[in-house]
Amino acid sequence: MKVRAALAAAVLLGAAGPPPIGASSCSGCHGSASPLPALAGRNPSELVAILEGYRAGTRPSTVMGRIVRGFSQDETVAIATWLAAEQ
C-alpha cells in the first residue's frame, strides 16, 4: 500500500525535487555518462521490484545486494519515485 501511495504521489507531483535520503549517491555509478542501465525516468515499480530482488538475493548482483541492505523499503520506494521523475 505504501509503495502504491508513494508512486501515486510522485506521479501527481510530476517533478523530481530535492533528492530523498541516499538518492544523490546513486549517480556515482549510474550517472548520465554511465554505460550501466540509466535510472532516470525509469518505471518506479520496476525499479522497486529490482531493488527488492537484490535485497532478497533472488536477483544476482556484484555490489547492489550489499548496498540495498543499507536502506529500508520506504527509502528505496522514495528513491525509485524520485529517479522516475528525474530527467
Next chain:
Amino acid sequence: MIARRGLIAGAGALLGKPLVARAQAQARVVVIGGGFAGATAARFLQRANRQLDIVLVETNAGYLACPLSNEVIAGERAIAAQRFDYRAIAAAGVLVVQAEATAVDPVARKVALNTGGTLSYDRLILAPGIDIAWGALPGYDEAASDVLPHAWKAGAQTLLLRKQLESMEDGGVVVISAPANPYRCPPGPYERASLIAAWLAKHRPRSKLLLLDAKDAFSKQKLFEAAWARFYPGLLERVSLSDGGKVTSVNPASRTFTTDFDTHRADVGNVVPPQHAGRIAALAGVADRTGWCPVDPATFESKLQPGVHVIGDAAIAGAMPKSAFAANAQAKVCADAVATLLAGGTPVEPKLINVCYSRVAPNYGISVAGVYRPLNGQLTEIPGAGGPSPLDAPDAQRAQEAEYANVWFRTITGETFG
C-alpha cells in the same frame, strides 16, 4: 582552455559588485578545491539553485585524477586518460577562478587569493584534499620525493615512479612503504603493489616487491592476500606492523627504508607518506590537532568554524574512507544542505554510499561498499550492509568487477567534470 586573464577579470567583476546589493539579490558560495569533492559541489549547488552565485577557486588549470593512476605506474594506461578540465563547469554557470586561496577569515567571511583579490561568501566549502606531511616520516622531505616518489598525487610523481620501474634491471627490489591510518585511498598501496607485481612478473620476473606496512589490518585484506598467493607467490611480500613492517625513517641517498628491526635497500622505492588536510584547512582554522577537519555528519559544516563546510579527503568523515566516490557523494549531500540552509530550511539527515574498486591482476577486480548515516555525531556504517566482494566469487565476477572499475571511473569523472 579558458584564458587565465579572463578568469581573473571575471573574479574582479564579482568583487566589484556591492556587497549589500548582492546579499539581497543572491547568496554566494565559494568552493575551494577543484577535485572530486569541490568540482562536484560547485556543479550540484548550481543545479540545486540556479539563483546562487557560485565561485570555484582552484590553483591549477586542470585536474589529474588519482583513481586508476596505479595503472599508469604499471604501464597499462596513459596519464592523459587521467586529465580533466573545468570548461563544462564554467559553461554551466559556475565562475571558475584559477588562483590559490591563501587565507580565510571565517568571521568576516572572506577568502584571500594569491592574485591579490578577496572573495566574500555567505557559505564556504573547503575541498582541499591532502597535503603530504613532509618530515613526519624522518628523512622524507620534498627533495627526497625526487628519488623516492610518493606518487600519491597524480602527475609528475606518477610518471617518475613509472620511469624508475622501467629503468630497473631484472632481479631488482621494489620497496613500498604504507602509512598508518588515516590517509587518502585506504586500499591504494595494496592495489599499487598488486599492479606493480603484475608488471614485474611479466617484464622483470626475477625481481621482488617488498611492502612494508605500518598497519596490521587493511581494506579488502583477505581478497588482496588470496589474490597475491594465487598470482604473485614469491614475488610480493608484505611485512605487517606486528612483524616489524613499520618504516621509521628513509634515506634517499642510499635508497634505504629502516624499520625497528631491519634496513632494506631499494632499487625502486615508493613512500606512501603520512598526510594531512590540504594547507588551507589549517589556515582557515577548520583542522584540529590531527591535521584533519571535524565536521557535522549531516551538513559537513565545520565543528570549529560556522559557515565553513569541509568535504572529501580533508574531512573527518567517521567510517567513510577517503575515496573519490565518498568525496563525490559527500559533495552532493553538502550541496543540498548548503542550498537548504541558504533558503532558511533545515537539512535532512542523509545516507551516503561508498563503493571502491581495486584492480589486483589483469581482468581481476575486487570491491568494498558501505552505506553510512549520522549517528552520535559521526558518519557510521550501517550494519548488515556493505562489505567486500565475496572471498569465493568465481573468476567471472572478478572480471566483471575489473570492468566496473573502468565504468565507475568514466561515470564519476563525467559527473564531476564532463
